[in-house]
Amino acid sequence: xxxxxxxxxxxxxxxxxxxxxxxxxxxxxxxxxxxxxxxxxxxxxxxxxxxxxxxxxxxxxxxxxxxxxxxxxxxxxxxxxxxxxxxxxxxxxxxxxxxxxxxxxxxxxxxxxxxxxxxxxxxxxxxxxxxxxxxxxxxxxxxxxxxxxxxxxxxxxxxxxxxxxxxxxxxxxxxxxxxxxxxxxxxxxxxxxxxxxxxxxxxxxxxxxxxxxxxxxxxxxxxxxxxxxxxxxxxxxxxxxxxxxxxxxxxxxxxxxxxxxxxxxxxxxxxxxxxxxxxxxxxxxxxxxxxxxxxxxxxxxxxxxxxxxxxxxxxxxxxxxxxxxxxxxxxxxxxxxxxxxxxxxxxxxxxxxxxxxxxxxxxxxxxxxxxxxxxxxxxxxxx
Amino acid sequence: xxxxxxxxxxxxxxxxxxxxxxxxxxxxxxxxxxxxxxxxxxxxxxxxxxxxxxxxxxxxxxxxxxxxxxxxxxxxxxxxxxxxxxxxxxxxxxxxxxxxxxxxxxxxxxxxxxxxxxxxxxxxxxxxxxxxxxxxxxxxxxxx
Amino acid sequence: xxxxxxxxxxxxxxxxxxxxxxxxxxxxxxxxxxxxxxxxxxxxxxxxxxxxxxxxxxxxxxxxxxxxxxxxxxxxxxxxxxxxxxxxxxxxxxxxxxxxxxxxxxxxxxxxxxxxxxxxxxxxxxxxxxxxxxxxxxxxxxxxxxxxxxxxxxxxxxxxxxxxxxxxxxxxxxxxxxxxxxxxxxxxxxxxxxxxxxxxxxxxxxxxxxxxxxxxxxxxxxxxxxxxxxxxxxxxxxxxxxxxxxxxxxxxxxxxxxxxxxxxxxxxxxxxxxxxxxxxxxxxxxxxxxxxxxxxxxxxxxxxxxxxxxxxxxxxxxxxxxxxxxxxxxxxxxxxxxxxxxxxxxxxxxxxxxxxxxxxxxxxxxxxxxxxxxxxxxxxxxxx
Numbered sequence: 001x002x003x004x005x006x007x008x009x010x011x012x013x014x015x016x017x018x019x020x021x022x023x024x025x026x027x028x029x030x031x032x033x034x035x036x037x038x039x040x041x042x043x044x045x046x047x048x049x050x051x052x053x054x055x056x057x058x059x060x061x062x063x064x065x066x067x068x069x070x071x072x073x074x075x076x077x078x079x080x081x082x083x084x085x086x087x088x089x090x091x092x093x094x095x096x097x098x099x100x101x102x103x104x105x106x107x108x109x110x111x112x113x114x115x116x117x118x119x120x121x122x123x124x125x126x127x128x129x130x131x132x133x134x135x136x137x138x139x140x141x142x143x144x145x146x147x148x149x150x151x152x153x154x155x156x157x158x159x160x161x162x163x164x165x166x167x168x169x170x171x172x173x174x175x176x177x178x179x180x181x182x183x184x185x186x187x188x189x190x191x192x193x194x195x196x197x198x199x200x201x202x203x204x205x206x207x208x209x210x211x212x213x214x215x216x217x218x219x220x221x222x223x224x225x226x227x228x229x230x231x232x233x234x235x236x237x238x239x240x241x242x243x244x245x246x247x248x249x250x251x252x253x254x255x256x257x258x259x260x261x262x263x264x265x266x267x268x269x270x271x272x273x274x275x276x277x278x279x280x281x282x283x284x285x286x287x288x289x290x291x292x293x294x295x296x297x298x299x300x301x302x303x304x305x306x307x308x309x310x311x312x313x314x315x316x317x318x319x320x321x322x323x324x325x326x327x328x329x330x331x332x333x334x335x336x337x338x339x340x341x342x343x344x345x346x347x348x349x350x351x352x353x354x355x356x357x358x359x360x361x362x363x364x365x366x367x368x369x370x371x372x373x374x375x376x377x378x379x380x381x382x383x
Numbered sequence: 384x385x386x387x388x389x390x391x392x393x394x395x396x397x398x399x400x401x402x403x404x405x406x407x408x409x410x411x412x413x414x415x416x417x418x419x420x421x422x423x424x425x426x427x428x429x430x431x432x433x434x435x436x437x438x439x440x441x442x443x444x445x446x447x448x449x450x451x452x453x454x455x456x457x458x459x460x461x462x463x464x465x466x467x468x469x470x471x472x473x474x475x476x477x478x479x480x481x482x483x484x485x486x487x488x489x490x491x492x493x494x495x496x497x498x499x500x501x502x503x504x505x506x507x508x509x510x511x512x513x514x515x516x517x518x519x520x521x522x523x524x525x526x527x
Numbered sequence: 528x529x530x531x532x533x534x535x536x537x538x539x540x541x542x543x544x545x546x547x548x549x550x551x552x553x554x555x556x557x558x559x560x561x562x563x564x565x566x567x568x569x570x571x572x573x574x575x576x577x578x579x580x581x582x583x584x585x586x587x588x589x590x591x592x593x594x595x596x597x598x599x600x601x602x603x604x605x606x607x608x609x610x611x612x613x614x615x616x617x618x619x620x621x622x623x624x625x626x627x628x629x630x631x632x633x634x635x636x637x638x639x640x641x642x643x644x645x646x647x648x649x650x651x652x653x654x655x656x657x658x659x660x661x662x663x664x665x666x667x668x669x670x671x672x673x674x675x676x677x678x679x680x681x682x683x684x685x686x687x688x689x690x691x692x693x694x695x696x697x698x699x700x701x702x703x704x705x706x707x708x709x710x711x712x713x714x715x716x717x718x719x720x721x722x723x724x725x726x727x728x729x730x731x732x733x734x735x736x737x738x739x740x741x742x743x744x745x746x747x748x749x750x751x752x753x754x755x756x757x758x759x760x761x762x763x764x765x766x767x768x769x770x771x772x773x774x775x776x777x778x779x780x781x782x783x784x785x786x787x788x789x790x791x792x793x794x795x796x797x798x799x800x801x802x803x804x805x806x807x808x809x810x811x812x813x814x815x816x817x818x819x820x821x822x823x824x825x826x827x828x829x830x831x832x833x834x835x836x837x838x839x840x841x842x843x844x845x846x847x848x849x850x851x852x853x854x855x856x857x858x859x860x861x862x863x864x865x866x867x868x869x870x871x872x873x874x875x876x877x878x879x880x881x882x883x884x885x886x887x888x889x890x891x892x893x894x895x896x897x898x899x900x901x902x903x904x905x906x907x908x909x910x911x
């Protein structure tokens with residue numbers, strides 16, 4: 001396998017593009033095309049240099065990635081749509097990485113784009129009979145959260161701490177949903193309306209629209225090698241026996257979760273460990289999952305995360321800066337674009353282009369994204 | 384735009400066609416022309432799909448064109464369409480060198496011909512929950 | 528790149544699993560699981576040997592492949608959903624590259640579908656186009672059929688003849704949805720859907736699943752009649768063609784090869800074979816006229832020649848280039864997500880000489896075309 005570099009990235013500010021309340025209206029493929037155009041510009045590459053593309057969208061429907069690229073050009077290259085729910089675009093990134101690493105192509109594009117219907121998100125991972133019985137996504141998170149509270153002793157206030165921290169980071173990120181928004185207080189989070197007990201509105205990710213794109217290439221194809229960022233390792237795992245298709249543990253005698261499996265693989269493949277990481281991206285569609293994700297990825301011991309959050313361990317000037325762009329809670333969660341946005345934040349940090357949220361001297365970073373299935377995808381980047 | 388009944392008229396998407404400002408003027412579809420290779424696109428696009436130049440200018444497309452092909456649709460479309468069935472769809476070629484996928488209106492379904500001259504028409508396609516009229520475009524036979 | 532073999536194939540019967548009129552009720556994960564189990568059995572492999580899976584469904588929603596795989600076992604392997612509509616062949620291409628590049632030794636590709644009835648939703652079009660009714664899927668093909676008639680003098684009878692041939696082949700295939708022949712008159716007199724396409728010139732919404740296991744040579748349980756993938760090419764839309772599938776206008780000035788022509792060209796270059804060397808072919812025809820122009824675009828005859836050759840029996844089993852021997856989409860039915868893999872599966876059975884009464888004698892090399900949303904084209908060449 002040869003070295004794979006990230007040549008350029010592009011993001012469309014995460015927000016609402018629905019034409020309501022004075023907000024602009026943009027089609028889903030216009031968002032995707034804009035992100036790709038920005039990535040090309042960043043990479044100083046022309047569209048015709050792209051040899052293969054992998055696109056993602058969770059709600060856009062069939063053929064949306066092709067609609068995005070068709071707004072820029074139609075070179076007839078293989079364009080494949082990947083769907084991995086919330087991790088879709090990080091899976092697209094992984095395929096692009098694989099193709100370049102194995103010498104199949106020299107320049108590959110990955111992107112994700114999304115426009116989300118407002119309100120609770122319909123979950124097609126569950127069969128209709130379960131949906132008729134009232135089964136829903138926040139409910140599933142709530143149930144997992146209860147178990148976590150039971151096992152770790154975490155409290156609702158701990159979850160509020162996560163939301164407050166991520167908002168603080170998002171305020172500094174011009175591409176975040178909550179850019180320049182007021183800071184949150186613990187009280188505000190704890191007094192926001194209940195979505196599914198014990199989860200409250202401000203503990204949930206913001207439904208957002210947006211798009212993300214990244215171009216990966218072999219070292220020779222880079223236009224400039226200064227501060228070059230490469231992909232050290234990539235992993236992708238799904239459920240082992242004992243979990244249902246939403247990731248809930250349904251057998252007490254457990255195998256590892258898909259997060260634990262994916263992390264184990266990425267640490268092994270990279271030769272690095274959690275202690276080596278300068279900056280990290282964890283997956284938290286709901287605030288509580290930040291805590292168990294930090295633990296399952298190996299950044300602390302089980303049950304320890306809540307205490308560390310309160311101590312500022314995961315803040316930008318803390319020991320292990322996490323979700324420096326605001327994470328899913330602060331950056332917003334345009335599902336199909338989220339996975340790649342994680343990669344992009346690491347890239348910007350390692351390039352020292354993260355502005356006021358820069359982690360000084362960051363040289364190596366880790367991200368983990370989860371999605372329905374369930375699946376877990378991890379990447380390690382380094383400068 | 385507001386109708387006599389006080390209800391608003393809303394285009395199905397902004398920027399697809401011009402809104403006439405004087406009585407003699409008629410709506411035209413708005414496209415993009417590449418200043419580099421000259422290709423024309425509808426709807427407006429910020430990048431030339433042929434040569435990837437980003438030097439694009441907005442242009443008004445001819446109101447008249449010719450039917451390249453057509454089909455009479457006998458079943459209601461899946462979800463969003465609220466108009467009559469059967470109805471006609473087809474490709475219309477404009478003199479600028481673009482072929483547009485469109486509705487064919489203003490004649491009995493099934494009476495269009497390949498090569499027939501047609502002209503742009505804006506019509507009320509459906510009424511939304513608030514009672515606003517949603518406008519769409521199509522091409523109707525030229526009657527002289 | 529190392530050689531990639533097909534170790535096993537599994538298909539469910541295509542048809543309706545909607546619980547109506549005495550038919551069994553199954554969801555697509557049930558069908559997908561069944562196809563995977565059959566492919567494993569064929570390959571004489573165990574589930575825990577499979578190292579990665581790619582697959583897809585059009586209408587199943589999120590995590591389609593995960594849900595199919597969950598019916599067989601959960602081993603934590605990477606599973607990626609390739610959401611490309613009709614072309615699960617795109618999933619097969621990814622499975623192929625994993626083995627060819629030596630990343631994995633044994634990989635699964637699966638497609639499964641349970642479809643609603645009526646016109647399918649064209650989800651990739653923006654709402655304003657759908658409000659205008661521009662999302663009627665047969666309409667674009669219908670317009671091209673009108674042009675094909677005008678440009679080449681083809682007739683409605685020619686379109687009907689495609690259905691008649693494919694239904695004849697389908698009767699010989701126990702997995703096909705349709706088990707009864709039709710006459711030309713029946714096709715022409717069936718209900719009009721979008722002029723000039725009648726109901727029997729349109730693909731039938733069907734349910735079903737198809738799975739293929741690919742592997743490297745030393746993982747094959749038996750080397751007899753081993754079938755390898757000679758090439759697998761995927762292309763997307765090109766600018767300056769008559770086919771769009773998208774929401775932007777087309778150019779009337781430029782004439783470039785479209786995605787099918789491009790894929791065919793790349794296939795002949797990559798595989799080193801030419802159309803004349805194919806013993807059996809699978810042409811993608813969600814509508815019967817598409818058979819005619821696709822067989823031309825792939826290089827099996829000249830533009831405008833297909834109707835005459837079809838009439839002469841050129842594409843029938845026993846003809847010069849037997850096509851869609853399993854019934855094709857008109858006869859087999861079109862469970863969208865499963866179709867791409869089913870196209871390749873039939874070539875596999877033919878090369879293994881396991882196609883029973885529809886066997887093409889001595890078939891050694893075959894060609895399978897798939898198409899999907901985007902638009903995109905995937906063409907696979909198999910050889911024994």
